[in-house]
Amino acid sequence: MALRTKLDQLIVQLKNSVPQTVLADDALLESNWNNMCASIKLLTQAVETIRSENPDVPPVGFSYVRLPGMEVPWEQYPRTTKSQWAAIHERYPGDFFRLAGGNASKFQATGTAISHDSGVGGTGGGQIDTIQSHTHGYEDYNASRHEAGTAGASSQSYTRYMYDEQRSAYTTKDDNARHSQETRPLNVTVEWYVYNG
Secondary structure, eight states: OOHHHHHHHHHHHHHTTOOOOOOTTSOOOHHHHHHHHHHHHHHHHHHHHHHHSOTTSOOTTOEEEEOTTOOOHHHHSTTSOGGGEEEHHHHSTTOOOOOSSTTSOOOOOSOSOOEEESSSSOSSEEEOOOOOOOOOOOOOTTSEEEEESSSOOOTTTOOOEEEEEOOOOOOOOGGGSOOOSSOOOSOOOOEEEEEOO
């Protein structure tokens, strides 16, 4: 039985046996004495219940991040069961979490439905995977050729050449960097649980 349930039951019994206040010259009746004894007994039971509770039982809402090699939380806290732990990582499989603010999408304070924005500072609660806009320098040493003409001159043969610029479009190979079917930072897989009690 959970600690909260035990204490709730003791409180109900205490309410039914509260002794009446008596003045200094009033007689202490048997019923009042019995109620006082019963109250003391119930309070003692409540204290003993709290003291006997395993301190390893986490509070409701406690987060447990399971790193590689660690026990699952119901093994780490053996007085809990698997059904008492919510596996948050199963709700968001493979997702990266981002702190609210900055260029992050607006935090969804109510509900669990998430839509992924394509830009920055959206309202969906998530963002699609993107790569920051950027360019790469690219040199093509075969981009021009010499043809006979009237512009320019060779210092050795005095033969005149004309420079004819040629442009070609090229795409770099995907093995110029580490590549995969997704964009991701260096990472370690973990599991995240929350204790529901």
